[in-house]
Amino acid sequence: MTAPLRWRVARLCERRVETPTAHTLVLEAPGWPGHLPGQHVDVRLTAPDGYQAARSYSLAGPAEGDRIVLTVQRVPDGEVSPYLIDVYAEGDPVEVRGPVGGWFVWRPEETAPVLLVAGGSGVVPLMAMVRARRAAGSRVPFRLIYSVRTPADVFYADELRRRVRDDLGLDVAYVYTREAPPGWRGEPHRIGLADVNSHGWPPELEPLCYVCGPTGFVETVADVLVGLGHQSRRVKTERFGPTG
Amino acid sequence: MSPGFQGRPRSAEPALPPGQYLTQDFPVLSAGPTPRVPLETWEFVVSTESGAEFRWSWDELMALPQETPAVDIHCVTRWSKRNTDWQGVSLDTLLEGIGTGARYAQAHSYGGYTTNLPLADLRGGRAWIAHRYDGGPLPAEHGGPARLLVPHLYFWKSAKWVRGIRLTTDDQPGFWETAGYHDYGDPWREQRYQGD
Ligand SMILES: Cc1cc2nc3c(=O)[nH]c(=O)nc-3n(C[C@H](O)[C@H](O)[C@H](O)COP(=O)(O)OP(=O)(O)OC[C@H]3O[C@@H](n4cnc5c(N)ncnc54)[C@H](O)[C@@H]3O)c2cc1C
Numbered sequence: 001m002t003a004p005l006r007w008r009v010a011r012l013c014e015r016r017v018e019t020p021t022a023h024t025l026v027l028e029a030p031g032w033p034g035h036l037p038g039q040h041v042d043v044r045l046t047a048p049d050g051y052q053a054a055r056s057y058s059l060a061g062p063a064e065g066d067r068i069v070l071t072v073q074r075v076p077d078g079e080v081s082p083y084l085i086d087v088y089a090e091g092d093p094v095e096v097r098g099p100v101g102g103w104f105v106w107r108p109e110e111t112a113p114v115l116l117v118a119g120g121s122g123v124v125p126l127m128a129m130v131r132a133r134r135a136a137g138s139r140v141p142f143r144l145i146y147s148v149r150t151p152a153d154v155f156y157a158d159e160l161r162r163r164v165r166d167d168l169g170l171d172v173a174y175v176y177t178r179e180a181p182p183g184w185r186g187e188p189h190r191i192g193l194a195d196v197n198s199h200g201w202p203p204e205l206e207p208l209c210y211v212c213g214p215t216g217f218v219e220t221v222a223d224v225l226v227g228l229g230h231q232s233r234r235v236k237t238e239r240f241g242p243t244g
Numbered sequence: 245m246s247p248g249f250q251g252r253p254r255s256a257e258p259a260l261p262p263g264q265y266l267t268q269d270f271p272v273l274s275a276g277p278t279p280r281v282p283l284e285t286w287e288f289v290v291s292t293e294s295g296a297e298f299r300w301s302w303d304e305l306m307a308l309p310q311e312t313p314a315v316d317i318h319c320v321t322r323w324s325k326r327n328t329d330w331q332g333v334s335l336d337t338l339l340e341g342i343g344t345g346a347r348y349a350q351a352h353s354y355g356g357y358t359t360n361l362p363l364a365d366l367r368g369g370r371a372w373i374a375h376r377y378d379g380g381p382l383p384a385e386h387g388g389p390a391r392l393l394v395p396h397l398y399f400w401k402s403a404k405w406v407r408g409i410r411l412t413t414d415d416q417p418g419f420w421e422t423a424g425y426h427d428y429g430d431p432w433r434e435q436r437y438q439g440d
Contacts, residue, residue, distance in 0.1 A: 005424075005437050045246040053251055054263055056321060079252045079265070087248045094246060100437060102423035103275055215272045219385055222277035232277050232355060239272055 007044060007095040008032075010068070012088060018155045022073040022121065023085050024060065027096065034063040035099035037106050037128035038210070038238075041068065044095040045080060055080040058125035058212075058238075059099065062132040068096070071155055073121040104210065104238045108136035112208045115200045116144040117221045119191070119213020122240055123155050126212055130160075134167050141169045145199045147191045147217065150179040173199035191217065196224045203229035212238040260316075260324050261431035267323040272385050275419065279355035279384075279405050286389055288373060289408035290338060293346045300338070302389070305373065308333045313372060315395035317402075318431040330393055332374030335366040346411035350418060351392050351403040358418035359403050360427070361394065363411060370396055373406060398429040398436070 010029035018024055037059070044054040060069040072084045088094065106114065106129040114133075116126040123146055133142055148154050154174070164172050175195050176188045201207040209230055211221045218239045225235050252265075260266065283302045290298045300308075312331050318324045349363045365371065374393040375382050382388035387404025394401050400420050410416075421427050426435035434440060 005439065045249045045251070047249050047251040048245060051251045051254065052263070053249075053265070054322060083246070083249050089247070092247050097437075100424060103419075215385075219272070219278060226277045232279070235277050237276055 005097050005100065007097045009093045010096045011093055012090050013067075015090065018071060019153050021085075021153075022071055022155055024069060024071045024155075025084065025088070027068050027070065027094070028066055029068050029096055030066050032063065032066045032068060033099070035059055035068075036102075037062055037132040038104045038125045039099035039101045040125070041070070041096045041098035042100060043070070043080065043084070044097070045083060046095070053079050054097075056100070059128055060124050060131075061128050062135050071121065071124045071127075104212070104236050106132065106208070106210065108132055108138050110208065111140060113141045113201050113205050114143070115207045115209045116142065117191075117196070117200075117209070117211045117213075118144065118146045119217035119221075120148060120153070120240075121155070122211075122213030122217070122238070124212075125238060126210060127156055129210065130163060130167075130170065133170070134163065139169055141201075142171070143199060143201065144170070144172045145175065145191070145195060146172060147175040147177060147213070149177050151176070151181040171199070191221060191224075193224050193227070196221060197228060200225070200228075203231075206231075206234065209235045210238075211235065213240060215239045261318050262434045263436075264318055264322055264324040264431065267325055269323075270325065270328075270386065275357070276355065279353075281354045281389055281405060283389055287408075288338075288390070288406065290342060290411065291408065292342060292344045292411045293413050294344075296342075298338075298342055305333055305375070305390070308337055311372060313374075313393065313395070315393070317395050317399050320398040320400055320425065320429070320431075320436050324431075329378050330372065330374040331376035332372035332390070332393060334369060335371040335373070336369060338373065339367065342411075344411045346413055348412045348415045350410045350412060350416050351401075351406055352408055352410065353403050354405040354407050357403055357405070359392075359401050360416055360418045360421060361397065361401055362415075362428075365394060365397065366409070370394065396430075398426075398431050400425065401429055 010027040013028045014026035016024040040056045040058045046052050057070040060071045074085045075081045118126045175191045218237045286302045288300045350360045352358045372393045375390040392403040392406045
């Protein structure tokens with residue numbers, strides 16, 4: 001058994017705007033024990049009357065000392081995410097607890113090819129894997145299929161462009177559900193068999209597959225992967241969304 | 245304190261376990277693809293610590309006395325849902341007449357998922373093999389054709405796509421329990437992670 005996870009106070013030291021509805025928060029969390037890409041933290045807020053609310057947020061990058069990076073998408077009428085985007089200010093405390101989750105993780109020692117399939121904010125833990133691959137100097141072939149509504153909804157857009165250019169062996173394919181950029185081949189659509197088949201790995205290569213996003217998205221992609229012949233136990237999923 | 249955080253207006257409803265909030269949806273959380281299990285080959289097996297096995301086919305399960313629990317459920321990811329409507333067979337019915345001195349149970353599922361709990365927690369009208377939800381067959385993404393339903397523990401203990409239960413003399417942590425989650429998972433004591 002490991003030591004109990006405790007709540008620790010972290011402070012906001014940097015905020016980056018990813019899209020109109022998503023911000024990246026860099027927190028200073030003194031004594032942070034480190035983590036694996038794919039793990040998440042619980043973030044807890046406390047109101048003046050003592051009421052508390054906590055939610056899970058994936059870690060967006062590998063550990064770098066006491067700094068941890070989250071990317072939060074605003075959920076309209078949400079309790080916690082609008083606060084983190086609109087109210088939470090530099091220097092303010094939040095409590096964090098983690099790292100949590102030992103299943104949906106990628107270890108830089110792994111040698112199997114990797115397929116990452118992201119829907120919306122589900123790209124966050126997958127980006128942690130892309131960044132960890134770079135940080136570890138891994139040459140394992142990575143493919144990311146990233147489904148977004150419109151080009152303006154892409155998180156980490158510049159960095160992804162740079163990584164595709166500089167990190168050999170990384171490919172990124174986009175699927176647009178509402179509005180595609182000029183010159184993109186095809187009509188906006190929801191991800192399906194053809195996308196996973198053309199931008200993923202054949203099952204014979206025995207890739208590790210990580211699928212993250214809203215529930216319906218994850219269900220669809222996981223079913224497609226199994227249908228294409230990927231073994232269930234090599235398909236790891238994380239579901240962010242509320243609806244079943 | 246979090247400067248400027250008020251939280252949502254809180255109602256005078258009966259308390260939820262600490263840290264939980266109510267949802268009207270039915271979120272889906274599982275670690276991999278949804279298995280699809282045909283009813284013709286479906287079976288449920290209880291095995292004891294001495295190796296004896298007791299099996300039920302789908303039709304045999306349906307022929308057992310049915311119960312209709314209406315229960316609150318609590319997921320470790322913090323949503324709770326009130327008054328969910330199920331139909332299933334009580335574990336008391338299934339365990340009746342099975343001689344065992346085991347203290348622990350490990351539920352295992354189609355798809356390979358496992359979760360552990362004390363055998364006592366499966367008894368006393370507190371656990372079911374549930375196969376109907378909200379008036380219809382249990383959908384596959386919620387664990388159909390049949391799942392374990394143990395509403396007094398966090399919902400990851402209610403193994404989806406359940407295939408059987410192994411009765412054991414020692415505690416054998418399951419899938420989430422070996423990935424950092426609490427061994428027992430009582431929502432009222434907020435036993436989310438190891439060491440809570
Ligand atoms: C393991 C894990 C990792 C996560 N990582 C991230 C992350 O990296 N970035 C991130 O932005 N979120 C992430 N989430 C989702 C996050 O935990 C919250 O659910 C989300 O921020 C909404 O919280 P809220 O308090 O703002 O809304 P709530 O007050 O919880 O919900 C308000 C309303 O929105 C609905 N709702 C709740 N969650 C969502 C959602 N995700 N999408 C659409 N509608 C929703 C609810 O049903 C409700 O009707 C993760 C969730 C899990 C379980």
